[in-house]
Amino acid sequence: MKVFKFGGASVKDAESVRNMASIVRANMDTPLVVIISAMGKTTNALERLLAMTMAEEDTSEVLEEIREFHNQIIRDLGITGDEELEKDAAESFETLKNQLSKFSSSLGYDFIYDQTVSQGEILSTKIVAAYLNHVEIATHWLDARKVLKTDLTHRAAKVDWGASQSIIRSHVNRLIEDGIVLSQGFIGSNSEFDTTTLGREGSDFSAAIFATSVGAESVTIWKDVPGVLNADPKQFPDTTKYDQLPYKEAAEMTYYGASVIHPKTIKPLAQKDIPLYVKSFENPEASGTLINDCLVPNLKPAVIRKDKQTVISFKISDFSFINENHIQAIFEHINRQNLIINLMQNSAISFTICMDDNPEKREKLRLALMEDFLIYYNEGLELITVKNYNQDTIDELMKERRIIIEQRSRNNFQMVCKPSTGT
Ligand code: ASP
Ligand code: MG
Numbered sequence: 001m002k003v004f005k006f007g008g009a010s011v012k013d014a015e016s017v018r019n020m021a022s023i024v025r026a027n028m029d030t031p032l033v034v035i036i037s038a039m040g041k042t043t044n045a046l047e048r049l050l051a052m053t054m055a056e057e058d059t060s061e062v063l064e065e066i067r068e069f070h071n072q073i074i075r076d077l078g079i080t081g082d083e084e085l086e087k088d089a090a091e092s093f094e095t096l097k098n099q100l101s102k103f104s105s106s107l108g109y110d111f112i113y114d115q116t117v118s119q120g121e122i123l124s125t126k127i128v129a130a131y132l133n134h135v136e137i138a139t140h141w142l143d144a145r146k147v148l149k150t151d152l153t154h155r156a157a158k159v160d161w162g163a164s165q166s167i168i169r170s171h172v173n174r175l176i177e178d179g180i181v182l183s184q185g186f187i188g189s190n191s192e193f194d195t196t197t198l199g200r201e202g203s204d205f206s207a208a209i210f211a212t213s214v215g216a217e218s219v220t221i222w223k224d225v226p227g228v229l230n231a232d233p234k235q236f237p238d239t240t241k242y243d244q245l246p247y248k249e250a251a252e253m254t255y256y257g258a259s260v261i262h263p264k265t266i267k268p269l270a271q272k273d274i275p276l277y278v279k280s281f282e283n284p285e286a287s288g289t290l291i292n293d294c295l296v297p298n299l300k301p302a303v304i305r306k307d308k309q310t311v312i313s314f315k316i317s318d319f320s321f322i323n324e325n326h327i328q329a330i331f332e333h334i335n336r337q338n339l340i341i342n343l344m345q346n347s348a349i350s351f352t353i354c355m356d357d358n359p360e361k362r363e364k365l366r367l368a369l370m371e372d373f374l375i376y377y378n379e380g381l382e383l384i385t386v387k388n389y390n391q392d393t394i395d396e397l398m399k400e401r402r403i404i405i406e407q408r409s410r411n412n413f414q415m416v417c418k419p420s421t422g423t
Contacts, residue, residue: 038120
């Protein structure tokens with residue numbers, strides 16, 4: 001059995017859906033589980049809808065746009081007459097409206113978020129399943145909310161591995177007998193049977209959860225890039241593709257901010273030794289990148305840029321030196337705010353951290369520690385990490401950048417700098 005994951009860009013219009021169907025058809029020699037995200041930028045549109053509801057603005061136009069976007073795809077795919085699909089789509093929009101109208105209730109933003117945003121995945125997979133069946137690719141639609149179980153957290157639910165694995169396994173094994181199994185990424189449900197989500201871009205992670213549950217022989221993530229590149233092509237003009245990457249390298253790249261794969265995807269696959277392919281849906285015959293348990297000598301440097309960074313420095317003002325007690329006090333408050341440190345550095349009289357921009361939490365941290373330290377901060381910076389660096393790559397990146405912190409270890413180079421307009 002193989003698991004395929006198609007993201008929003010691979011189902012953004014009818015032509016893309018036809019293309020994904022042809023990829024599925026070409027790979028039906030093995031049983032397939034197919035995981036799909038919301039179509040195009042639907043999740044962003046649903047988030048906008050929520051923001052407008054919260055601001056008590058009229059949402060009817062945006063809601064209509066979302067409906068029309070999906071209807072257009074249904075029309076272009078030639079499946080307009082599918083009564084079941086019509087009913088399902090109407091139900092999705094009914095749920096959306098219903099949930100939005102409950103906004104002012106005590107259910108909480110994160111709860112409503114999961115109930116509404118998940119409709120993007122439901123609509124998308126209903127449409128794709130109807131189309132695949134229409135073109136005679138026997139497809140079973142499986143509701144991920146029935147099989148992927150999580151804790152009670154909303155918007156960043158933790159997977160209940162034990163329950164999910166056995167429920168997924170039994171459902172998939174039963175359905176896969178006579179067709180492909182198609183399910184949603186990103187969504188699941190908790191013990192109260194309320195919908196939960198795994199965090200933005202979580203569909204890759206869903207694919208890994210399904211793959212480990214059924215003991216898949218591989219996972220393929222189909223993307224609009226040729227594979228894993230050594231830098232984001234939207235940020236850097238010259239990139240090269242890795243043919244093969246060790247699990248550890250790929251996992252670390254996602255940790256430093258590479259967005260090609262969701263950070264939680266690699267670990268479960270590595271634990272079960274399931275290879276992960278990242279391939280282009282525009283060029284499905286090309287080899288892409290294989291991520292598995294391997295050794296690759298002389299890996300080309302990977303450049304990962306993370307923007308919207310804040311640097312905060314805590315300085316001692318009384319001529320004493322930074323010691324463990326100071327650091328412990330700082331960490332206690334960092335922990336209390338649930339902050340994640342992307343980089344840190346200390347000198348004789350100061351301790352400095354770099355974190356994602358978050359003015360609200362930064363302010364709480366500042367207020368909590370201002371009696372003991374002089375606190376300086378700088379926002380809107382960028383953090384650049386170079387894995388397996390060489391001097392040429394660093395020299396190139398340092399040109400035209402004002403560097404605030406610089407650090408290097410044997411394999412990694414990192415710098416926090418003012419954003420540059422060039423590369
Ligand atoms: N549709 C969700 C998102 O846009 C999940 C995903 O695409 O992986 O974040
Ligand atoms: Mg996506």
